[in-house]
Structures are given as structure tokens and as C-alpha cells.
Amino acid sequence: MNHPMRTVDDHLSDILRTVRTLAPLEVDLDQALGTTLAEEVTSPVPLPSFDNSAMDGYAVRAEDLATVPAKLQVLGDIAAGAGRTLAVGPGTAVRIMTGAPVPPGADTVIPVEWTDGGTVEVRIDRQAPEGNAIRRAGEDVSAGQAVLPVGTPIGPAQLGILAGVGRRRVLVRPRPRVVVISTGAELVEPGAPLEAGQLWESNSYTLAAAVQQAGGEGYRAGIVADDPARFLDQLDAQLLRADAVITSGGVSMGAYEPVKEALSPLGTVRFERVAMQPGMPQGFGVVGQDQIPIFALPGNPVSSFVSFMLFVRPALLKMRGLAAGPPYSVRGVTTAPLRSPQGRRSYLRAVLGHDGAVTPVRGQGSHQLAALASANALIAVPEDVTELPEGSNVEVIPL
Numbered sequence: 080m081n082h083p084m085r086t087v088d089d090h091l092s093d094i095l096r097t098v099r100t101l102a103p104l105e106v107d108l109d110q111a112l113g114t115t116l117a118e119e120v121t122s123p124v125p126l127p128s129f130d131n132s133a134m135d136g137y138a139v140r141a142e143d144l145a146t147v148p149a150k151l152q153v154l155g156d157i158a159a160g161a162g163r164t165l166a167v168g169p170g171t172a173v174r175i176m177t178g179a180p181v182p183p184g185a186d187t188v189i190p191v192e193w194t195d196g197g198t199v200e201v202r203i204d205r206q207a208p209e210g211n212a213i214r215r216a217g218e219d220v221s222a223g224q225a226v227l228p229v230g231t232p233i234g235p236a237q238l239g240i241l242a243g244v245g246r247r248r249v250l251v252r253p254r255p256r257v258v259v260i261s262t263g264a265e266l267v268e269p270g271a272p273l274e275a276g277q278l279w280e281s282n283s284y285t286l287a288a289a290v291q292q293a294g295g296e297g298y299r300a301g302i303v304a305d306d307p308a309r310f311l312d313q314l315d316a317q318l319l320r321a322d323a324v325i326t327s328g329g330v331s332m333g334a335y336e337p338v339k340e341a342l343s344p345l346g347t348v349r350f351e352r353v354a355m356q357p358g359m360p361q362g363f364g365v366v367g368q369d370q371i372p373i374f375a376l377p378g379n380p381v382s383s384f385v386s387f388m389l390f391v392r393p394a395l396l397k398m399r400g401l402a403a404g405p406p407y408s409v410r411g412v413t414t415a416p417l418r419s420p421q422g423r424r425s426y427l428r429a430v431l432g433h434d435g436a437v438t439p440v441r442g443q444g445s446h447q448l449a450a451l452a453s454a455n456a457l458i459a460v461p462e463d464v465t466e467l468p469e470g471s472n473v474e475v476i477p478l
């Protein structure tokens with residue numbers, strides 16, 4: 080009855096071979112946060128697009144300050160946004176604000192703090208090198224220069240430069256929309272009263288939040304009891320708005336395993352045992368006309384979360400058009416001895432300190448959600464290792 084288990088790496092490879100990068104879509108800048116750029120963005124103009132002042136002060140000719148204090152006639156003001164401007168000639172200055180265009184004839188800006196602040200005539204007490212406090216046209220970007228390459232994840236600074244080069248719309252790989260369905264007759268929405276044998280449903284909150292943090296849009300589609308037909312109905316209804324589906328529960332060896340019972344006959348979803356702890360029972364495949372990827376994760380809360388980090392997150396990165404592979408990991412040194420099952424790669428919940436010391440938390444059961452919530456990392460223990468003494472150098476996946 081027990082088939083050989085698949086390795087974690089093989090299971091991830093299958094998943095990454097199957098999932099497709101989402102098609103590019105033109106979106107408004109307001110919708111672009113968290114998407115991935117699908118075009119190279121260039122600037123139509125130099126940035127800054129004109130020489131402008133970096134300080135509030137006076138635009139002058141450096142040669143007029145050969146001796147200081149110097150007195151210059153003030154011709155007027157130039158504020159930011161000013162169009163045609165006054166010209167500065169010998170013995171004159173123009174009061175200028177930060178961001179305002181440097182007037183013709185001026186080659187230097189003197190901060191107001193170095194002057195008496197005069198508006199008709201100004202006394203300047205300090206010299207400055209020619210070009211002082213002037214931000215030159217094109218010193219950030221030249222006209223036609225690429226400012227963001229294809230494949231850039233769009234965060235706050237990237238949105239800034241997109242707006243800064245005048246873009247209103249942009250071609251991106253969108254955030255994957257991921258529907259999360261929880262299965263189990265015992266599950267009750269948090270906030271509702273519990274009856275005997277029931278527990279508050281938590282996986283959909285964890286998984287939808289994990290989707291969000293992985294750059295997708297997570298939607299909780301509620302709880303389906305242990306009826307395969309109802310599960311298929313719910314899945315059908317949700318497929319309309321999904322780029323991927325995550326289910327939790329109903330995939331192991333019990334008498335009521337709705338996800339497995341509903342999806343196995345389709346022939347496009349494979350259920351298998353992966354050589355890991357937690358998260359051994361795993362289902363993955365595609366469903367519906369559009370071959371939407373579906374991740375059927377085990378119901379135990381820690382198992383579903385660890386499965387997400389190892390398998391679903393990399394898949395979402397690929398869908399977003401980003402580099403995808405096993406989770407990022409660092410090295411750590413254990414502060415306590417560890418045990419791990421033979422033949423399965425284990426992912427022990429742990430606290431990783433800034434010094435690289437890593438301590439497994441108390442409570443390594445697949446149901447021990449509070450222990451998971453106290454951890455900030457997973458220690459990955461290889462398949463063939465069953466015991467490690469304190470002080471061992473280990474692979475650690477920050478959460």
C-alpha cells in the first residue's frame with residue numbers, strides 16, 4: 080500500500096514545469112504595486128529635465144563673488160514651476176526657490192543662510208564654487224535611457240520612477256489571484272461558537288495571507304464540509320476568478336477525503352506522498368478549461384503552511400515572472416540537539432537570531448500552530464540525517 084515517496088525537489092520541479100507565467104496586462108499606475116514589469120521602461124526626457132536649484136537662495140554669477148561680502152541687485156523671484164525666467168547679468172542676482180529653473184546668465188546658487196535675505200539688494204557673505212547647488216539636466220537619467228528592465232518587481236521606488244518618467248499605464252505581469260478553499264466538516268469560522276468536535280478554521284487565513292506576502296491576491300472562499308460533490312461545485316464557482324487554487328485538508332488516508340475523492344477521477348491532479356515532515360501528503364495538478372494549477376495541501380495547519388512555503392510560493396513567483404526555486408536559505412548553528420525522521424526531509428520550526436544561532440521551538444507537531452507562530456524560521460534537516468548534536472551547522476529558511 081505504501082508507494083515510494085517522491086523527493087521534495089522532484090515535487091517542486093514538477094510544479095515549476097507545470098505552472099505558467101501569467102500573460103502581460105496593461106494596468107494603470109494605481110494598480111501596479113506588486114506586479115512585475117513586462118516591458119522595458121525608458122524616459123522620454125532627461126531627468127531632471129532642466130537645470131534647477133537644489134536650495135532656496137540666490138542665483139548668481141560666481142565671478143561676482145570674487146570678494147565677499149558682496150552686494151548684488153535683486154531682479155526678482157523665481158519659484159518652482161516658473162516658466163520663462165529673468166536673466167542674471169553682472170552685479171545682479173535672482174531670488175530662487177528649490178526646484179525652480181536656474182535663470183540664464185546664472186551659474187551658481189547661494190543658499191539664503193549665507194546672505195542677509197534682501198529682496199531689493201542682497202549681501203552675500205560666503206563664496207561658493209561655480210555650479211554650487213545646481214541640479215543639472217540629465218544628471219539622473221538621460222533622454223531615451225532605460226530606467227527599469229523587464230522583470231522588475233514594482234515596489235514604491237519603482238512606482239516613483241514610472242510616474243517620474245510620465246507613465247500613466249504600464250505593461251505588467253499581474254499579481255496572481257489565488258483562491259483558498261478549506262475542507263473539513265469539523266471547521267467553524269472564527270467568531271462563531273464551537274460545538275463538540277469542532278475547531279476554528281485557521282488555514283485559510285494563514286494561506287491567504289501567505290499568498291499576499293508572496294505577491295499574489297489571496298481570496299478566502301470559505302469552508303466546504305466533507306462532501307466531494309459540494310467541493311467540486313465550490314471549485315467550479317471559484318475557477319472563474321482564479322489563476323491558482325489552494326485547498327487544505329482532505330488529502331490523506333481517511334474515510335472522508337473530499338479533495339482527493341473529487342479530484343483524483345479528473346486524472347489531472349496527482350496525489351502522492353512527498354518525503355518531508357511535515358507535509359507528507361500532497362496533491363498537485365491542473366483543473367478546468369484553463370488548466371488552472373491547484374495545490375491540494377494537507378490539512379494540518381503547520382503542514383499546509385510549510386507546504387505553501389516550499390511549493391506554492393515558488394510557483395507564485397514563476398507566475399509573476401520572477402526567478403523561482405527552492406526557498407531562500409542561510410546557514411545557522413543549532414543551540415540544541417535535533418531529531419529528524421529517517422528518509423524524510425524535515426522542516427523544524429525555529430527561532431533564528433541575528434548571530435546565526437538557531438533554536439528549535441517547543442512543539443514540533445503538525446497541529447501545533449502556536450509553536451509555529453512563535454517561530455521565525457525553519458531548520459531543514461536532510462533526509463538521511465536522524466540526529467544532530469547542539470552546535471551543528473544547518474540550513475535555515477527564514478520565514
Ligand SMILES: Nc1nc2c(c(=O)[nH]1)N[C@H]1C(S)=C(S)[C@@H](COP(=O)(O)OP(=O)(O)OC[C@H]3O[C@@H](n4cnc5c(N)ncnc54)[C@H](O)[C@@H]3O)O[C@H]1N2
Pocket residue numbers: 261262263265266278279280281282283327328329330331332333336357358359360376377378379380382445446
Ligand atoms: N492513516 C494515515 N493517516 C494520516 C496520514 C497517513 O499517511 N496515514 N497522514 C497524516 C498526515 S502526515 C497529515 S499532514 C494529515 C493530512 O490530512 P488531511 O489533509 O486529510 O487533512 P484533514 O484530515 O482534513 O485534517 C488534518 C488535521 O488538520 C485540521 N485542519 C484541517 N483543515 C483545517 C483548517 N482549515 N483550519 C484548522 N485546522 C484544520 C483537522 O481538523 C485535522 O486535525 O493526515 C494524517 N493522517
Ligand code: MOO
Pocket residue numbers: 355356357358359360377379382445
Ligand atoms: O506530514 Mo503531516 O504533514 O505532518 O503532519
